[in-house]
Amino acid sequence: VKATVIRKSRFNAAHRLYVKSWSEEENNKVFGLCNNPNFHGHNYHLEVSVTGEIDPVTGYVIDLKIVKDLIQSEVIEPFDHRNLNLDTKEFENLIPTAENIAMVIYNKLRAKMEERFDISVKLFETERNIVVFPATTM
Amino acid sequence: VKATVIRKSRFNAAHRLYVKSWSEEENNKVFGLCNNPNFHGHNYHLEVSVTGEIDPVTGYVIDLKIVKDLIQSEVIEPFDHRNLNLDTKEFENLIPTAENIAMVIYNKLRAKMEERFDISVKLFETERNIVVFPATTM
């Protein structure tokens, strides 16, 4: 029998949204205040879901400590209290929109999780702006 | 690659639940306190999800400002600080249950969004009573 377990976590980071090849005018039109050249920042809230069989002996889909430690090494350590544009290799050539941050986190965790698990990432940039990757119905 | 973006919003409205063709007794039996003829009200919390391809240049599924503006014109302006039964044409002949409000909001937004996007609506009538339209697994 399968179930889905979810672990919540958080990190705080600075970022700036702009396309390097665009003019300042184009960037301001599309990204507005998010294009502030001196950066702004967020408290990102992260939910990682892991779907798999419930182990009949332990009653666990997965020990959430494994998920917690993986989030720590793959997400919190490289991103927390960082400037996503300047301090990370992941966003050196990728705009750190919430969509792309969620995709990057998904790909990093997917590479480290056993294949028998399905995973999904939900990222809150603010209380009101949220992304789910991969795509889902609500 | 597809992702789902979610925008949260809120509106405050009065409503009353009753079937015009039913007796007062029948209405009280089915709708209880919600059938108070002088109305009661809620702070409705709304989440609109939009699923589509992540634009490889901007890193956006959709500029959430477009979603925010659409919620403003289609939901907040007609419903906020209104009496859903008396002040709106949408519920002139439709009971404003949370289910029907969610369906009406979905249909209004669906008509205005480009077809390449899938959308979904989650409506919180209270902290404890919630509707998702169209139907979903949790």
Next chain:
Amino acid sequence: VKATVIRKSRFNAAHRLYVKSWSEEENNKVFGLCNNPNFHGHNYHLEVSVTGEIDPVTGYVIDLKIVKDLIQSEVIEPFDHRNLNLDTKEFENLIPTAENIAMVIYNKLRAKMEERFDISVKLFETERNIVVFPATTM
């Protein structure tokens, strides 16, 4: 030794803000959308605090069930799923602003609580608009 215990509760009601002796124009200027003649509504969240000695035997300031029952009879029953302007005697001649609702709830509870307790009321009209009665520092 004294401590303060707090009990949270909720009720949903419709209301309208207007001064009967003012013109429609004056009411609209001061109360805006809140003056909608067909009413609008809120999920009110209520916190009642009670300050008193910790009983050395039971370890209670007061059994919170007493507070819960008092909130039920004094606040929930008369106000929940009601129209504050039309269905309650308390707001027959008093504008149901959040300030006045908090004051009315305070006075009703104060009259029923033993004098050895200090009480205070915090009322959330929305997530963002809150009143504390009597006045407090934050």
Next chain:
Amino acid sequence: VKATVIRKSRFNAAHRLYVKSWSEEENNKVFGLCNNPNFHGHNYHLEVSVTGEIDPVTGYVIDLKIVKDLIQSEVIEPFDHRNLNLDTKEFENLIPTAENIAMVIYNKLRAKMEERFDISVKLFETERNIVVFPATTM
């Protein structure tokens, strides 16, 4: 037309995670602090979703009072303020992990709900550890 309605509820319980046939050492390795022989406890938050056709007359998928009453009799009464390991027959021979608690609640509610409804259970053991049963994407 189908929609999904969700009802939130809560219960407080004590539990202990351990496999009876394992040594203390094995249990500590897998369950850590959760294996405390004197138990620890949680405020469990529960969301039950029910999917079905919106009744064209009442505008309801289901009267949420029915769901509320079912949660009361099937979940709150047997589990609230209980020790899941010692006070319930459901966990006499089943480890009360969040996964198993969610599965047990699902099975109890499934047995009582009409077949035309699909149901799903989301259980928050803490703010940060959550289970959905049956498995879902996020």
Next chain:
Amino acid sequence: VKATVIRKSRFNAAHRLYVKSWSEEENNKVFGLCNNPNFHGHNYHLEVSVTGEIDPVTGYVIDLKIVKDLIQSEVIEPFDHRNLNLDTKEFENLIPTAENIAMVIYNKLRAKMEERFDISVKLFETERNIVVFPATTM
């Protein structure tokens, strides 16, 4: 210039409310379900406030890491995933009501904090039942 800084934390514990010298009947009358002899439990949420001068050089009242570490050693380590009645010396002869737990935490932290700081403790036993120690207005 003085400010107040607040640090939030959490712990999960089992407890039982009863007066050893009372009959079972008396305990049930006063404590109801909270007197379950096999214990129940809570996710306790804790807010510790520290009031003092803002240091003109660092801009800190106190480095919140000091507060966090103190909460860790004085509260989390002795109480988290414990049975308050059976596993702690603090509640060997003191009923672990929310009031008494808040008082105990206050006294433990007060003994370890420099005298120039005023401190205060807010403890959430559930979302709806809260204690502040020492007594406060809301």
Next chain:
Amino acid sequence: VKATVIRKSRFNAAHRLYVKSWSEEENNKVFGLCNNPNFHGHNYHLEVSVTGEIDPVTGYVIDLKIVKDLIQSEVIEPFDHRNLNLDTKEFENLIPTAENIAMVIYNKLRAKMEERFDISVKLFETERNIVVFPATTM
């Protein structure tokens, strides 16, 4: 009769904590990750409380729209989507700790509010780190 009204708001900003006259080593020792030279950021949540007489005619302490507009011009416009260290004159020579940000916001609002009102500011840097200015008991 006096009451206190509270208005919540939010802004997102980047910042860095360091004392210009200190060595890098000293700054790292005191501010740790918060001293990242490329900045990090937060979703700041702000609560502004205003205490005054309830107007016997309008039932308002103050129209919260006045408070909302003042927060908009004094806080949101200068700070939202900004780098507090680089983009604001307020923190050109003042470390943008939560304590100092709260004090600066208090002073800006105090200068614009009528003297008959007492005001207070509560600033959430994260869910877990909070400041109240001026100092308060909890």
